[in-house]
Amino acid sequence: MNYLFSSESVTKGHPDKVADRISDAVLDAALKEDENSRVACEVAIKSDLVLVFGEITTKAKIDYETIIRETIIEIGYDNDELGFNGKTVEINFKLTNQSSEIAQGVSLEDELNQGAGDQGIMFGYATNETKNYMPIAIDLAHRLALRLTEVREKEIVKGIRPDGKTQVTIEYDKNHQPVRVDTIVISTQHDESYNSETLRKVLVDEVINKVVNNKHMDENTKILINPTGSFILGGPAADSGLTGRKLIVDTYGGYARHGGGAFSGKDASKVDRSAAYMMRYLAKHIVAAKLAERVELQVSYAIGVAKPVSLFIETFGTEKVELRKIYNLIENNFDLRPAAIIKKLELKKPIYKKLSSYGHFGENAKNLKWEELDNLALFEQVLEDKR
Numbered sequence: 001m002n003y004l005f006s007s008e009s010v011t012k013g014h015p016d017k018v019a020d021r022i023s024d025a026v027l028d029a030a031l032k033e034d035e036n037s038r039v040a041c042e043v044a045i046k047s048d049l050v051l052v053f054g055e056i057t058t059k060a061k062i063d064y065e066t067i068i069r070e071t072i073i074e075i076g077y078d079n080d081e082l083g084f085n086g087k088t089v090e091i092n093f094k095l096t097n098q099s100s101e102i103a104q105g106v107s108l109e110d111e112l113n114q115g116a117g118d119q120g121i122m123f124g125y126a127t128n129e130t131k132n133y134m135p136i137a138i139d140l141a142h143r144l145a146l147r148l149t150e151v152r153e154k155e156i157v158k159g160i161r162p163d164g165k166t167q168v169t170i171e172y173d174k175n176h177q178p179v180r181v182d183t184i185v186i187s188t189q190h191d192e193s194y195n196s197e198t199l200r201k202v203l204v205d206e207v208i209n210k211v212v213n214n215k216h217m218d219e220n221t222k223i224l225i226n227p228t229g230s231f232i233l234g235g236p237a238a239d240s241g242l243t244g245r246k247l248i249v250d251t252y253g254g255y256a257r258h259g260g261g262a263f264s265g266k267d268a269s270k271v272d273r274s275a276a277y278m279m280r281y282l283a284k285h286i287v288a289a290k291l292a293e294r295v296e297l298q299v300s301y302a303i304g305v306a307k308p309v310s311l312f313i314e315t316f317g318t319e320k321v322e323l324r325k326i327y328n329l330i331e332n333n334f335d336l337r338p339a340a341i342i343k344k345l346e347l348k349k350p351i352y353k354k355l356s357s358y359g360h361f362g363e364n365a366k367n368l369k370w371e372e373l374d375n376l377a378l379f380e381q382v383l384e385d386k387r
Contacts, residue, residue, distance in 0.1 A: 004182055006169040007137035007253025009145040012075050012357035013162020013189070013234075015241025019043040020250075020356040022052070023243045023265025025071045026064065028350035031267070033060035035348040041095075041265035045241040048084065053094040054265065065091055071353075076152070076162035083237025114339040115304035117270040118261075122301075124279020125256035126287040127294035129178055132371075133284045134362035136178050138253025140168040142359045143211045148188055148203075149357075157202050161189035163234030176316075183222040184208055189234030190226075200225040250360050251276070256296050264356050268347035271301045271338055275308075277370040278341045280361050282330060284371065286315075289379035291326060293318035299336060306337040325382050333378060345369040 010017055022043045030037035037058035044051045050068060072078075072086030079085055126133040144166040152160040169183035186203055203225055244262025248254050261272030268274040279297040286295045292315040300309045313326055335341075342348060346369050358364040365371045 002171055002173050002179070004169050004171055005137055005255070006167055006183070007135065007141050007248075007255070008165060008167040008185075009138065009141035009249055009253075009358065010166075010246060011145050011149050011162065011164040011188075013077070013149075013164065014246075015045060015163070015236045015239045016243075016245040017241070017357045018072065018075060018077070018236060019045055019241040019243040020246065020264035021075060021353060022050070022068055022071050024352040024356040025067050026052070026056075026062065027265055027267060028353050029062050029067050030056065030058040030060045031348060031350040031352075033062075034058045037267055038269060039265065039267045040270065042243040043241070043265070044243075045084075045236045047237055048089050050089055050091045051094070052091065055096050057097045064093065077235060082161060082235060083233065084235050112335075112337060112339045113306045114269070114337070115306050116275075116301035116338050117303070118272065119301060119303045120261050120272055121259035122261065122271060122275040122279055122299050123251075123257050123259055124276060124281070124283040124297045125252045125295070126280070126283035127255070128287050129294075130362075132362045132366065133287050134359075135253055135255040137168045137170045138249075138255065138359070139362055140181070140212060140216075141166045141253065142362065142364060144168070144184070144186065144207060146358045146364070147207045147211050148186065151206050157206050159191040159194055161191065161232075161234060163231075163238075164188035180218055181212060181216045181221050183224065184212065185224045185227065187226050187228075187231055189231050192230075192232055194230075196226065196229065252361070257298070259298075263360055264352070268342045268345075269338060274338055274341045274345070274347055275299050275301065275336070277345055277347070277360070278334075278336065281345065281370040281372075282334065285373060285375055285379045286313075286326060288373050288376055289383060291319065291321055291379060291382060292316075295319075301338075306339070308336050311336070321382055325385075329379065329382055333375075 012021055023041045026041045027039045030039050039056050041054045068091055069086045077084045077086050127135055129136045130139050148164050151157040165187045167185040170178045171180045171182045173179050243265050247258055250263055263273045266273050279299055283295050283297050286292055294316055296314045298312040302309055
């Protein structure tokens with residue numbers, strides 16, 4: 001029996017994404033001057049208030065207020081008409097140094113034995129549904145959200161405001177293969193001058209038709225634009241925002257499980273971020289090497305302990321080799337201690353603000369280390385050995 005599955009994305013003007021972007025802008029500023037910065041920066045926003053709080057230990061001299069205001073203005077909140085203005089918003093801070101008890105476990109003389117910055121479980125996922133090994137629904141939802149931002153910023157479509165959401169529903173056949181796009185939903189903030197008919201036409205022409213291939217759509221595909229009607233008041237003026245509240249948008253759109261740890265605002269000593277990136281790296285290699293059609297990896301850590309507590313691989317019955325061979329390949333060739341992951345994936349660089357919207361995996365991260373297939377031959381050899 002065929003079934004439907006949906007994933008959503010949001011633009012960088014969504015209140016939660018404004019908070020994520022500020023958190024990662026602060027992280028990048030710290031790493032730019034001090035690659036060993038320890039950062040756990042969270043942000044809450046509502047109306048004309050931004051609250052920045054957390055733990056930061058760094059040698060960097062950070063002009064927090066300037067970074068925050070510039071980030072908000074760059075998103076598009078630059079005038080009072082939007083109800084949230086980076087030029088005038090009130091900014092409050094509650095920042096302390098990292099706890100000494102945590103620091104002692106992640107700051108060792110033997111760097112490679114640096115312990116995990118916290119306990120927790122992290123997941124990675126890949127599927128052969130798309131060329132970038134992301135699930136098709138979240139891949140399309142991100143592309144639509146990014147295009148929605150692009151037409152606003154380039155003024156291809158005038159009168160669009162920063163806050164927006166997209167959602168894509170895919171129909172799958174009984175063999176779990178995507179067969180068509182069933183529904184596309186776009187909700188975007190807009191100026192008062194727009195009526196629903198005009199908005200629908202420009203978004204279909206300039207967003208949907210520029211992103212979704214005609215072969216994925218048919219006469220029964222449903223397109224819903226601002227289903228509740230007008231969407232004039234949006235962003236932090238209409239809703240609160242909080243760092244780390246869009247975890248499924250950040251990862252795999254609900255196709256894979258999630259350990260619960262957010263990414264934004266955290267340096268890579270926090271395995272919530274670094275280990276999740278490493279699990280994606282391994283998952284992508286497994287599928288690209290055709291060892292499985294789709295795969296989910298789980299890894300777990302204990303705070304202050306370098307080596308993982310566990311590693312689990314789920315291939316949903318699509319594996320082409322014995323699972324033990326995949327386990328052995330990873331255990332024999334990849335160091336999953338946090339410091340080794342950080343070194344391999346080059347996670348001390350200020351690369352994170354870009355990732356705060358439109359996903360940490362797939363197209364939005366295509367030039368970053370965890371999306372590279374630099375060890376593909378090693379994985380392909382497992383399949384060759386079987387033959």
